[in-house]
Amino acid sequence: MAQMTMIEAVRSAMDVMLEKDPKVIVMGEDVGYFGGVFRCTAGLQKKYGIERVFDTPINESAIVGMGVGMATQGMRPCVEVQFADYMFPAYDQITQEAARIRHRSAGQFTCPMVIRMPTGGGIFGGQTHSQSPEALFTHVAGLKVVQPSSPLDAKGLLIAAIEDPDPVIFLEPKRIYNGPFDGHHDTKSVGWAGHPLGEVPEGYYKTPLAKASVYREGEAITILAYGTMVYVAEAAVKEAEVDAEIIDLRTLLPLDLETIVASVQKTRHCMILHEGTRTSGFGAELIAEVQEACFYHLEAPIKRVTGWDAPYPHAQEWDYFPGPKRVIRAIKETLEA
Amino acid sequence: MSVKINFPTPSARPGDIPDFSNYKFPDPGVLSVPPLEMTAEESREYANSLIRVLDKEGNAVGPWSDYLGEEGLEDALLQGLRDMLQMRAIDARMLNAQRQGKTTFYLQCTGEEAIGCAFQKQLHPGDMNFPTYRQQSLLVASGYPLKSLFGQYYQNENDPLSGRQLPTLHSAKDYGFFTISGNLGTQYVQAVGWAMAAALTGTDNISAAWIGDGATASNDYHSAMVTAAVYKPPVILNVVNNQWAISSFSGIAGGSASTFASRGVGYGIPSIRVDGNDFLAVMAATKWATKRTRGGFGPVVIEWVTYRVAAHSTSDDASAYRPKEEAEAWPLGDPVERLKQHLINRGKWSEARHKQGVAEIMDEVITAQKESEALGTFLNPQYLSPSAIFEGVYEEMPEHLKRQRQDMGA
Ligand SMILES: Cc1ncc(C[n+]2csc(CCOP(=O)(O)OP(=O)(O)O)c2C)c(N)n1
Numbered sequence: 235m236a237q238m239t240m241i242e243a244v245r246s247a248m249d250v251m252l253e254k255d256p257k258v259i260v261m262g263e264d265v266g267y268f269g270g271v272f273r274c275t276a277g278l279q280k281k282y283g284i285e286r287v288f289d290t291p292i293n294e295s296a297i298v299g300m301g302v303g304m305a306t307q308g309m310r311p312c313v314e315v316q317f318a319d320y321m322f323p324a325y326d327q328i329t330q331e332a333a334r335i336r337h338r339s340a341g342q343f344t345c346p347m348v349i350r351m352p353t354g355g356g357i358f359g360g361q362t363h364s365q366s367p368e369a370l371f372t373h374v375a376g377l378k379v380v381q382p383s384s385p386l387d388a389k390g391l392l393i394a395a396i397e398d399p400d401p402v403i404f405l406e407p408k409r410i411y412n413g414p415f416d417g418h419h420d421t422k423s424v425g426w427a428g429h430p431l432g433e434v435p436e437g438y439y440k441t442p443l444a445k446a447s448v449y450r451e452g453e454a455i456t457i458l459a460y461g462t463m464v465y466v467a468e469a470a471v472k473e474a475e476v477d478a479e480i481i482d483l484r485t486l487l488p489l490d491l492e493t494i495v496a497s498v499q500k501t502r503h504c505m506i507l508h509e510g511t512r513t514s515g516f517g518a519e520l521i522a523e524v525q526e527a528c529f530y531h532l533e534a535p536i537k538r539v540t541g542w543d544a545p546y547p548h549a550q551e552w553d554y555f556p557g558p559k560r561v562i563r564a565i566k567e568t569l570e571a
Numbered sequence: 572m573s574v575k576i577n578f579p580t581p582s583a584r585p586g587d588i589p590d591f592s593n594y595k596f597p598d599p600g601v602l603s604v605p606p607l608e609m610t611a612e613e614s615r616e617y618a619n620s621l622i623r624v625l626d627k628e629g630n631a632v633g634p635w636s637d638y639l640g641e642e643g644l645e646d647a648l649l650q651g652l653r654d655m656l657q658m659r660a661i662d663a664r665m666l667n668a669q670r671q672g673k674t675t676f677y678l679q680c681t682g683e684e685a686i687g688c689a690f691q692k693q694l695h696p697g698d699m700n701f702p703t704y705r706q707q708s709l710l711v712a713s714g715y716p717l718k719s720l721f722g723q724y725y726q727n728e729n730d731p732l733s734g735r736q737l738p739t740l741h742s743a744k745d746y747g748f749f750t751i752s753g754n755l756g757t758q759y760v761q762a763v764g765w766a767m768a769a770a771l772t773g774t775d776n777i778s779a780a781w782i783g784d785g786a787t788a789s790n791d792y793h794s795a796m797v798t799a800a801v802y803k804p805p806v807i808l809n810v811v812n813n814q815w816a817i818s819s820f821s822g823i824a825g826g827s828a829s830t831f832a833s834r835g836v837g838y839g840i841p842s843i844r845v846d847g848n849d850f851l852a853v854m855a856a857t858k859w860a861t862k863r864t865r866g867g868f869g870p871v872v873i874e875w876v877t878y879r880v881a882a883h884s885t886s887d888d889a890s891a892y893r894p895k896e897e898a899e900a901w902p903l904g905d906p907v908e909r910l911k912q913h914l915i916n917r918g919k920w921s922e923a924r925h926k927q928g929v930a931e932i933m934d935e936v937i938t939a940q941k942e943s944e945a946l947g948t949f950l951n952p953q954y955l956s957p958s959a960i961f962e963g964v965y966e967e968m969p970e971h972l973k974r975q976r977q978d979m980g981a
Contacts, residue, residue, distance in 0.1 A: 267584070268818030268892045284578045289819050291788030292755055320754060323790050358675040360737035362753025513971065542975050544960045548675070549726035549734025553957035553979065 238434040241411050243385035244274050247392035250438050252282045260287045262297055262314030294324035302332050305347040312396055318351040319362045332401040333376030348395045348402045354462055354509050355555050356409030360548035366510035371403045372487045379487040381405040383464040385432030390441025407461035446490040452479035455503035458520055463507045470561035498528045505537045505564050512540040534571035537564040579822035589900035599623035600633020607863040614841040618832035621844050624851035629912030635855040645919050651850050654712045655684040655907050656929055660936040665724055669885040673948035674724050678739045680705045682880030683813055685906035688712040689853035693861045694747055697776040701749045701762035704739045706781050713746040721943035728946055733959045756789030763795050766804035777805040777864045785816020788824045796838040803869035807860050813879035818892040835872030847875030848903040850910040
């Protein structure tokens with residue numbers, strides 16, 4: 235076992251797969267010689283050569299579109315979009331091409347590619363380096379959508395995503411790229427600075443897609459979260475001293491309803507936490523599914539804590555980023571309802 | 572037989588000797604000034620060559636120099652030097668301020684000052700730049716208050732954008748500076764639409780689109796080229812070729828295959844290529860281009876050939892991907908030094924006055940900076956109200972945002 239940050243774990247996954255499968259290639263803006271602006275691909279070009287790890291022009295629809303062309307011939311492109319915010323020029327290639335090629339060709343062509351992109355806020359990135367666009371992908375039939383919250387999962391899920399026969403959107407929460415999240419302006423609460431970096435095996439292993447994990451067991455309330463928000467939930471639960479169960483969704487599409495429903499039926503309370511904007515956010519989907527399956531078990535309405543319905547601000551970053559304080563309030567309101 | 576494909580690599584990496592031997596620049600003064608109605612076909616030579624005015628000794632030579640005329644020139648050049656020095660002082664101070672944690676982020680335009688400073692002076696009120704994050708020099712030369720500039724860098728109460736945008740993504744309509752998006756390329760096609768509206772509503776205003784060499788690969792660049800070629804609106808399509816897009820050299824955007832200017836010819840737009848480190852060449856070419864577009868002769872592409880001296884941004888480490896000495900080796904020199912030498916040759920400036928000027932301008936900048944810092948920086952945050960998040964999303968705040976604002980407790 236090695237100690238890895240999420241960046242190192244993501245790199246290790248690509249390293250393992252480049253080594254294992256000659257059909258895997260890595261491309262994107264700055265990913266080659268430099269190793270990516272977040273250094274996720276550092277060293278890979280040197281190790282595998284410029285034909286397998288290379289820089290692309292600044293054109294996201296070209297990055298994804300070329301990936302589609304390669305994947306439909308059986309290669310396994312693992313492409314990087316520098317920030318999730320920059321995938322919009324590629325949105326057509328992602329949603330109407332990569333996602334649909336299997337279906338519209340009745341299986342004559344398939345598109346086994348991974349589109350990696352750093353997501354979320356917490357690094358003072360302003361409007362175009364902070365968005366959480368997962369709901370724009372979970373709305374699209376034919377895609378799979380993954381978001382890890384730990385180095386261990388990041389590596390295992392990325393390997394599974396590269397081996398998956400369908401296109402996978404792999405969202406990497408950049409707030410926890412370099413280590414655990416331990417700061418928040420409104421925490422007088424326990425930080426999580428002492429959280430271990432992440433024990434990650436060096437070699438090949440897979441973490442199955444479409445399976446949530448129970449991050450913390452509890453009896454009082456179920457909190458559904460993913461990515462950085464798992465740690466915000468944890469901080470809130472510790473501070474509020476509630477016996478909450480935290481479910482880390484890991485894969486948003488397809489969703490592991492079984493794990494969610496079992497938990498909510500046990501705790502009879504549910505709240506949802508995500509960074510993306512509230513209206514038509516992924517939380518709305520979760521609420522719909524949970525109430526359909528658990529209506530008679532629920533003792534209170536399901537609350538959600540989300541990003542506000544406004545563009546992500548720069549100076550007021552920490553007023554936008556959902557923090558423990560808001561989560562604690564939502565937990566209390568749910569339990570006292 | 573297996574087909575070899577091409578993966579471009581730059582001529583030098585860290586540890587190598589900088590190599591610009593593949594750049595063939597003509598001597599200053601060899602190109603004539605074409606008629607305003609020049610066609611794309613006739614512009615081929617201008618798209619592949621380089622308009623230059625200042626020679627090695629700092630003298631202005633050739634037809635483009637004559638085109639500038641003498642009337643008011645010396646004052647304009649002295650002002651240009653001043654603007655460039657101010658820009659450079661701001662860059663230096665903000666790099667430091669970022670390192671000290673007073674601001675989150677900064678992007679220097681060091682080495683490219685001549686382009687924005689000379690260009691801006693040829694615009695009229697009502698003209699509109701559609702800039703990128705590296706054209707602060709357009710703002711500085713337009714007389715944009717330092718108070719607002721620093722206000723945004725520090726995101727305090729003087730920030731005209733109330734803390735919403737990254738420090739270098741300005742918006743200053745009254746100064747002909749369109750609001751900057753973080754997504755590359757989007758502004759380029761908007762500039763075409765703006766120019767079309769200027770024509771359709773009967774004004775004689777023009778627009779100026781700006782893009783980096785790297786971002787010319789983006790969809791919106793090509794969209795702009797097609798629409799500008801079709802409708803022929805009064806737009807100047809600027810490409811600032813500073814050789815690097817973060818770690819990717821200009822060849823990754825196709826720059827080794829042809830000049831960025833010559834692509835304009837392919838779209839049917841007259842195109843010229845200009846030494847962007849030559850203040851007089853920038854001035855002359857801009858004078859010609861603004862006359863052409865304002866005169867109704869259609870769009871024009873200008874490739875400004877320059878070099879990005881600083882790292883991409885304060886988040887970037889340029890020494891990881893290019894030789895440290897590369898900026899020094901750039902064959903077109905430093906725009907400030909070249910203009911300084913020219914003014915000395917004219918007897919309008921001296922080394923001593925330059926030294927004094929640099930110090931005075933630095934003092935002015937520091938004074939403005941200190942005044943701004945007193946109102947709060949990221950070390951000493953006096954954040955704007957969090958409720959600003961909800962303001963201006965729509966003209967009138969809808970109920971759901973009012974509820975969220977209340978929920979926030981702001
Ligand atoms: C659509 C989009 N993709 C990627 C980025 C990330 N990015 C920001 S600046 C940059 C390099 C731009 O280089 P260039 O256009 O040459 O301009 P320069 O920085 O050299 O002035 C990249 C890739 C972005 N901002 N927008």
